[in-house]
Amino acid sequence: MYAPVQPMHIPDGFLSTLVSVVFWVISAISVAYALRRVGKDLGERQVPLMGVLAAAIFAGQMLNFSVTGGTSGHLLGAALATILLGPWAAVIVLTSVVSIQALIFQDGGLLALGANLFNMAIVGVTVSYFVYTSIQKLARGKSWGVFIGGAVAAWLSIVIASLAAALELALSGTSPANISVPAMGGIHMLIGIGEGLITIGALAFLYAARRDLLRTGEAAPKGGAAVWTFGLGIALVLAVLSPLASAHPDGLLWVARQEGFLNAARAPLYHVIQNYTFPGISNAKLATIAAGILGTLLVFGTALGVAYWRRKKA
């Protein structure tokens, strides 16, 4: 009856020392900043609220439901925390959960904690925030925005976080990217469905019982735009980088060997847009990246445009 072992918590030994230290630095800076922001917003309420809610997310991860044949789905909670508390507080809550899991339950390593914090507390929260607020804007206060937004945020935050973990493993030379990315991504596309369903259930309960809590999460905090942009950036970078990296089994070393990379005539493993070649870019991979970025920007540009237009009309 210990806390469930989750495939996304990287244990010690799997990341190279350099990768571990770099992610420690990134996470420490981000968490310190989030701590200051939350302190400003909540003041003296910060310690009791964050502490108890972190305990709630930890306990909530024990709630599971059987999917099929002995496997079960359970909550990770990044999206739910982000929706209910806003991005800064969610970073602190998830930092507490992930740190205690590593420190006490050896669920994830101590040296690898920096990377795990980055994946779950920072990538998970910013991606959730970006997806949820975007869909929320589209729905203009309609209730479906809460549910669809929550479900998509939950699913995508899990998948993108797992891609980050897969790339960290590949960067460390522990697991070749062409295996770790599809494997981690694939498993978490399934796990993410459970997460999405539980998040809908939780939001439905809270929508019925305490709608005001969902309202407070909605209010854009100061600096929300920065988090939104960061979430979009992370989602874009990982969605584009991981298929590319996985086309190159020797990890992300292609960055260092640009020449070989450009000469490789192999067709990309994943087509963001099938058989699409960008005018003026002869290289198939570059064209894929360009198409991927353009496609993502188009989708979200359209979404924002529609939201803006509808708001103006209202």
Add this chain to the structure above:
Amino acid sequence: MHIHFLDPYRPRNSPIHALDGRVKFVLTVAFILAASLTPVAAWPVYILLCALIFSVEILSGLGVGYVLKRALLALPFVLAAFPVIFTNGETVLFSFPIGPWMLTAHAEGLARFISVALKSWLSVQAAIIMASSTPFPELLQAMRAVGIPRLLVSIFGLMWRYTFVLVDEALRLMRARAARSGRSGEAGHRTAIPAGYHPRRGHREGVNVLWRARVTGGMAGNLFLRAFERSDRIYVAMLARGYDGEVRLLPLPPMTGATWGALLAGLALLGLLLSFGILFWG
């Protein structure tokens, strides 16, 4: 302190338990760092690190068996490193066909895989010893001593305190669900229902995955709401006792000479092992 099945602390009368929490914290991180920096295939160093961790396990009175059993938890992740055997290196060990592909195992890849597995196995043991031999308040002190912001440390402390309360709450929710939705599909539930038992018509029992996920979601929302309201009550109770937002903690106990000695000796030993590994295999 509340005694709970979740708490990994195992009280023993041992020198490891008596050692200052700060020393254990720093030495555990140093051990994991040393294991991480040890070059691939430096087998003697791995054996020495293993001997070191086993001796600490015996010295702590926890026993090698206890620690190894808990260390199994981290084992499944080794699968992630498995493919490295086939993609890394030049010296061919053996190859066999799988469907249309030819899998070739390399000696360098195998060495890398075993090293990663060993590093992970040793590190998790060190972390288990620390968690099992150090009461949580001492770990909090250690975190303060190494410069983790006191605000974050207080949040950790409060979280740990209420983890037990809320885990109990979560278990009650699950018990209630088990009592109400007969065959929820969980292992063990099916056998608990006597043969020939037919539920009433319209009695919903674990209908399908979607239904079960929604119920679980409702429970999560419920748990969250209870925690939210509890945090309000805790805040009010703290205010009533004079809380003003400033986190006041007792000063850290002074580091005695013996404590410094243990810390420096441990670091020196790890440094020696590491430089041995890097010198000969790096």
